[in-house]
Amino acid sequence: MPEDDTTPDVTPPADPTARARAIQSLLVEKGLLTTDAVDDIVSVYEEDLGPLNGKRVVARAWSDPDYRERLLDEGVSAIAEVVDVNDDIVDIEVVENTPETHNLVVCTLCSCYPWAVLGLPPTWYKSPAYRARAVREPRTMLREEFAVDLPASTDVEVWDSNSELRYMVLPQRPPDAEDATEEELVERVTRDSMIGVERLGEP
Amino acid sequence: MDGIHDLGGMDGFGSIEIAADEPVFHEPWEGWTYALYVAGMGNEIFNIDEFRHSIERMDPDEYLDAAYYERWLTAIERLFVEKGVLDEAEIDARMAALESGDASVPERSEPDLLDDLFEGVAASYAAWRDHQEPSFAEGDRVRVRNIHPRGHTRCPRYVRRAEGVVAAVRGTFVLPDSRAHGGDDAEPVYNVRFEGEELFGSAADAGEHVHIELWESYLETTDDA
Numbered sequence: 001m002p003e004d005d006t007t008p009d010v011t012p013p014a015d016p017t018a019r020a021r022a023i024q025s026l027l028v029e030k031g032l033l034t035t036d037a038v039d040d041i042v043s044v045y046e047e048d049l050g051p052l053n054g055k056r057v058v059a060r061a062w063s064d065p066d067y068r069e070r071l072l073d074e075g076v077s078a079i080a081e082v083v084d085v086n087d088d089i090v091d092i093e094v095v096e097n098t099p100e101t102h103n104l105v106v107c108t109l110c111s112c113y114p115w116a117v118l119g120l121p122p123t124w125y126k127s128p129a130y131r132a133r134a135v136r137e138p139r140t141m142l143r144e145e146f147a148v149d150l151p152a153s154t155d156v157e158v159w160d161s162n163s164e165l166r167y168m169v170l171p172q173r174p175p176d177a178e179d180a181t182e183e184e185l186v187e188r189v190t191r192d193s194m195i196g197v198e199r200l201g202e203p
Numbered sequence: 204m205d206g207i208h209d210l211g212g213m214d215g216f217g218s219i220e221i222a223a224d225e226p227v228f229h230e231p232w233e234g235w236t237y238a239l240y241v242a243g244m245g246n247e248i249f250n251i252d253e254f255r256h257s258i259e260r261m262d263p264d265e266y267l268d269a270a271y272y273e274r275w276l277t278a279i280e281r282l283f284v285e286k287g288v289l290d291e292a293e294i295d296a297r298m299a300a301l302e303s304g305d306a307s308v309p310e311r312s313e314p315d316l317l318d319d320l321f322e323g324v325a326a327s328y329a330a331w332r333d334h335q336e337p338s339f340a341e342g343d344r345v346r347v348r349n350i351h352p353r354g355h356t357r358c359p360r361y362v363r364r365a366e367g368v369v370a371a372v373r374g375t376f377v378l379p380d381s382r383a384h385g386g387d388d389a390e391p392v393y394n395v396r397f398e399g400e401e402l403f404g405s406a407a408d409a410g411e412h413v414h415i416e417l418w419e420s421y422l423e424t425t426d427d428a
Contacts, residue, residue: 003237010267010281010291011262015298017232020276022297024235025308026289033242035308037317042234042239046227089325108211108359110255111271121225126271135361136212147217155410160211162357162378163392163416164251164330171373 005170050119051191054168057094057117058194059185060140062173071170072096076116085116092117095159096170097201102154103169104142104196106134107161114166118191134158146197169194172201204353205360207263212361212403225403233272239279244327245320249282251328251381257281330376332389338419339393343369343420355383362413366425367397370414372383378418390419404417 015017015102027033060082061068076092079085081103085092091150092114106130115120124130133141142148150156159167163183171193177185192198210216228234243249249257257278258266266274283289300306339345346366347396350358357379371394381388395417 010277010284011267012277013280016236016273016276017230017288018241018302019280019294020232020235020300021308022294022301023239023276023283023289023299025240025297025306026293027242027283028309028311030288031311031313032246032248032288032319033238034311034313034316035392036312037242037313037320038235038238040317041238041320042228045237046234050227086321086325108361109208109357110258117367123221123225123271124219124221127216127219128210128213128267129219131322132213132216133219135413136403136406137408138411141219145221152410155412156408157396158411158413160359160413160415162359163373164328165373165392165416 025042045120049115051117051189052186053085053115053119054117054194056187056193057082057168057177058170059182061094062177062185063182068170071091079117080187083117089164090114090116091165092168093165094170095157097172097199099172099202100154100162102142102148102150102156102196102199103158103167104134104138104158105161105167105169106131106158107134108132109162112161112163112166114161114168116166117168120192122191137162142197146192148197148199150199161187169196171199174200175202204259204355205351206259207261207266208259209359209361211359217222228272232235232276236272236276236279240275241320241324243279244281245323247323247327248286248288249327250382252377252379253282254278254359255379256383257285259355285331332375332377332387335375335389337372337390337391337393339369339391339422341369341372344425345369345393345395345417346425347417347421350421354380356380356421358417359415361396361402362397362415362417365397367395367401370394370396373416376416376418378420380418380420384426392416392418393422395422 057079061071071094075085075094111126135158138158161167177188190198194202258274347362349364373392375389376392378388378390394414398412399411
């Protein structure tokens with residue numbers, strides 16, 4: 001739809017601190033926000049949501065084969081068995097790395113990310129460089145930018161998250177973690193391995 | 204719209220800058236901006252598709268120059284103004300008053316507000332709609348239509364006119380092209396898998412594939428179907 005003449009000409013703020021504070025002040029005055037709510041929202045994203053949720057899901061999948069099956073079949077409802085997620089908001093599909101397949105998650109159009117399990121995305125995930133390149137030359141990008149050198153025999157499946165269905169990678173269990181407990185395994189999972197820019201298993 | 208945000212497959216952005224151990228919010232205003240987004244979505248003043256489209260409507264130069272949360276703040280301000288909640292003069296005046304000490308952020312308590320906001324955010328995101336019978340099935344070969352809507356769409360340029368295979372039928376979702384502009388049309392959505400070479404020719408390596416969700420109206424049957 002074409003824009004009409006009433007579209008305001010809003011430009012990026014020269015002083016974002018002052019701009020954000022002014023808008024916040026007006027919204028509080030209009031009954032749409034409180035300063036307590038602002039503090040609570042910041043604290044939820046800084047403290048409560050983060051990759052630890054995803055790490056716990058992966059460690060459970062590495063420890064319990066039945067759970068792993070459920071996780072790959074059902075996604076978010078299996079995630080909800082392990083961590084607190086609101087499955088009214090987003091759906092999450094879990095894609096599994098194997099020796100033959102490596103999965104990589106991107107959002108080329110904006111910055112969609114499975115924040116319920118990984119928290120808010122790192123800056124590089126939101127950068128034009130990553131968004132542009134991940135779909136076009138994933139194998140080269142992984143090698144040059146993330147030091148992940150996939151053998152030619154490993155296929156790459158890139159998941160462009162453009163809908164409210166989000167993707168998380170189930171990495172391979174590290175080969176030297178055979179005897180680890182589920183608690184110990186949580187420590188072995190990394191955020192980057194659940195995005196697909198790090199590979200934990202062989203090769 | 205064929206905007207600057209539609210970055211998939213572009214060259215020239217250089218190396219990916221990766222910061223180790225970065226904080227969730229680098230400066231307080233980034234967290235406040237996130238809270239303004241929760242206020243807009245949570246009070247159902249705008250929905251997720253209107254928000255994305257507001258970012259996309261930035262001037263292309265400014266989009267690339269702006270830091271991530273500067274894009275958010277720009278998009279949020281535009282929506283509050285367009286929806287008639289705030290006006291630009293009021294924001295400018297409040298900035299000046301805060302700067303000179305003639306105003307402060309008011310204190311107001313409303314203990315239930317946070318839960319109400321998060322419920323509203325859920326409503327502003329919620330994409331599932333009543334079932335519609337899908338026209339395509341898993342395994343069908345499909346082609347992405349050569350569409351160039353002026354408004355919001357989640358059909359990126361790099362898949363248009365390409366052929367792929369339906370890898371999964373996802374169910375019925377609201378159509379972003381509609382919800383970004385006041386509608387609530389819904390369509391079946393498919394996960395379509397493309398060979399890298401189909402999308403990027405010889406620039407793609409062997410064994411590379413891209414999956415993306417595509418709404419039914421983005422797709423057509425192939426000539427050999």
